[in-house]
Amino acid sequence: MPSLGELVAPRRMGRDFRWLLASSWTSNVGDGVGLAAAPLLIASLTSSPLLVASGAILQFLPWLIFGLHAGAIADRFDRRRLVMVANAARAVVLAALCVFLITGTANIGIVLAVAFLYGTAEVFVDTAGSTLLPMIVDRADLGLGNARLQAGYLVANQFAGPPLGAFLFAAGTAWPFLLEVLCVTLAIVLVSRMACTPVPPRAAAAEEGVAQRPRVHTDIAEGLRWLWQNPPVRTLVLIILVFNVTWAAPWGVLVLYATEHLHMGAVGYGALTTASAAGGILATLSFGWLERHVSFATLMRVVLSLEVLMHLAFALTTTGWVALVIMFVFGAYAFVWATISTTVRQRLVPAELQGRVASVNMVGVFAGMVIGQALGGVIAQVWGLTAPWWFAFAGAAITLLLVWRPISQIVSAKPQASNEP
Numbered sequence: 269m270p271s272l273g274e275l276v277a278p279r280r281m282g283r284d285f286r287w288l289l290a291s292s293w294t295s296n297v298g299d300g301v302g303l304a305a306a307p308l309l310i311a312s313l314t315s316s317p318l319l320v321a322s323g324a325i326l327q328f329l330p331w332l333i334f335g336l337h338a339g340a341i342a343d344r345f346d347r348r349r350l351v352m353v354a355n356a357a358r359a360v361v362l363a364a365l366c367v368f369l370i371t372g373t374a375n376i377g378i379v380l381a382v383a384f385l386y387g388t389a390e391v392f393v394d395t396a397g398s399t400l401l402p403m404i405v406d407r408a409d410l411g412l413g414n415a416r417l418q419a420g421y422l423v424a425n426q427f428a429g430p431p432l433g434a435f436l437f438a439a440g441t442a443w444p445f446l447l448e449v450l451c452v453t454l455a456i457v458l459v460s461r462m463a464c465t466p467v468p469p470r471a472a473a474a475e476e477g478v479a480q481r482p483r484v485h486t487d488i489a490e491g492l493r494w495l496w497q498n499p500p501v502r503t504l505v506l507i508i509l510v511f512n513v514t515w516a517a518p519w520g521v522l523v524l525y526a527t528e529h530l531h532m533g534a535v536g537y538g539a540l541t542t543a544s545a546a547g548g549i550l551a552t553l554s555f556g557w558l559e560r561h562v563s564f565a566t567l568m569r570v571v572l573s574l575e576v577l578m579h580l581a582f583a584l585t586t587t588g589w590v591a592l593v594i595m596f597v598f599g600a601y602a603f604v605w606a607t608i609s610t611t612v613r614q615r616l617v618p619a620e621l622q623g624r625v626a627s628v629n630m631v632g633v634f635a636g637m638v639i640g641q642a643l644g645g646v647i648a649q650v651w652g653l654t655a656p657w658w659f660a661f662a663g664a665a666i667t668l669l670l671v672w673r674p675i676s677q678i679v680s681a682k683p684q685a686s687n688e689p
Contacts, residue, residue: 276416284404284462285413291458292397293420295355298451300429304538305437305444306383307523312441313376317653321520321645326380327387328641331634334388338395339627340487343620347396347403352456354392359452361385362445369442394630399622402614404462411559411611418607419552422599427545434538491624500681501616501625503674504609505632507667511575512636513643514663518582518656520641521648525582529653532588543592547599555607564608565679569672571605574598576664583657616681 277286310323342350365382368374405413436443495502518525526537558567574597581594617625644656 278409278412281405281409281413285401287458287461288400288404289416289420291455292417293424294451294458295393295455296421296424297429298448298455300425300427300541301433301436301444301451302429302448303425303541304430304433305448308434308437308534308537309441310376310379311523311527313374313379317521317524317648318645319376319380320524321641321648323380323383325520325638325641327383327390328634328637330384330388330391331631332638334391335395335627335631335634336488336491336624337484338391339491339624340484341392342396342399342623342627343487343491344484347399347623348459348462350396351393351400351459354389354396355452355456355459357389358386358393359449359456361389362449362452366442366445366449369445374441391630395623395627398610398626398630402619402622407615410614411607412556414607414610414614415552415555418603418610419549422545422548422552422603425545427542427549430538430541430545431535434534438534487624491621491628494621495625495628498616498681500678501613503671504613504678505629507572507671508609508629509632509636510667511572511664512633513640514579514660514667515575516637516640517644517647517660517663518579519637520644521653521656524648525653526588526591530586530588530591532591536588540591540595543595544599544602547596547601548603549599551600551603555604558604563679564612565676567604567608568675568679571601571608572664572668572671574601576661576668579657579661579664583654583661612679 277289306323306327307320310320314320361382365374365379368378401413401417402410432447433444436447495505522540523537526532526540527534530536532539578594578598582591585591585594613625613629614622640660643659647655647659
């Protein structure tokens with residue numbers, strides 16, 4: 269009978285995958301703690317829906333400013349080292365926040381500035397980190413590898429982290445962020461143990477004197493040109509952009525929706541994320557069966573349909589336990605979507621373009637979040653805390669009708685080579 273380690277990270281995927289998995293899971297524990305603690309900290313300093321939404325916006329805004337450059341940089345240098353340096357920057361920013369909290373000098377301006385700086389470092393962590401898996405495992409194992417990484421995200425970031433963050437925040441505002449510093453630091457140590465140095469093909473050639481690195485803007489233009497000329501990947505990025513606009517509109521004020529509309533309190537707010545993670549864990553256990561028996565196209569359509577129904581359900585509910593059930597279902601289908609969409613993209617994109625195309629995808633994700641949360645803050649301020657859910661329901665339903673047929677073309681597409689020398 270195979271060991272637990274073999275079930276989680278099969279030996280055929282290599283030791284580097286296990287180090288990457290351990291680093292990702294550790295980092296996600298810290299991120300999960302911050303997921304609950306950061307909104308609670310902002311809500312403790314202001315009751316304005318616009319300022320509460322601004323906390324998330326300022327953390328995601330760096331994707332719009334630095335996202336494309338981060339992708340080009342990830343395609344130029346040692347991607348593992350870039351993850352380590354960017355994580356070190358995150359740890360420094362969090363340590364500074366802890367100093368402000370311990371000394372009692374923190375205010376809403378400082379917290380929002382920290383959110384922006386932390387988000388800037390996270391741009392480089394996530395962009396470079398997303399390119400590591402395709403470089404260390406076989407193409408056939410990408411689905412399993414992404415499922416394992418997503419499982420760690422769900423257990424650590426969504427299940428264990430948020431209630432721990434809410435509990436630590438209740439004990440003292442600095443405690444959750446001190447733990448986050450520790451987790452990020454440990455993640456740096458773990459990823460440094462990877463024996464393989466994931467250097468992109470172009471960077472390796474340049475180091476050997478075979479090719480010269482062009483300007484960063486030339487690299488960015490090359491990635492955008494390839495993406496625009498590849499309809500399946502382009503359509504996938506657009507789907508993600510639009511659905512993140514509708515998803516983020518209510519999510520930006522979720523802390524107020526949970527505490528004021530549903531009267532769940534700080535711990536109840538953390539429990540919503542925990543319920544989502546529980547659903548994701550269920551999907552983790554069933555993903556292998558789903559991948560073998562149901563086509564990716566069917567799964568994508570089912571998932572996006574559930575997204576529409578989720579918004580409607582949240583708009584109608586007034587009780588906390590119903591919200592917990594909804595979040596459980598959301599966690600299950602969101603895991604399936606994240607795993608499938610990432611796997612499809614990685615299979616279609618050449619190795620030398622992984623960083624740039626991943627960065628465009630992430631810019632789409634966070635552009636949708638910034639736009640959606642800005643809209644959600646305004647809508648909630650004017651029409652109340654349930655209004656963003658009605659907006660999300662209508663927008664997601666219209667979008668689903670438009671993308672229903674193109675989904676088949678995305679899943680059935682074949683990989684295309686890049687035009688890079």
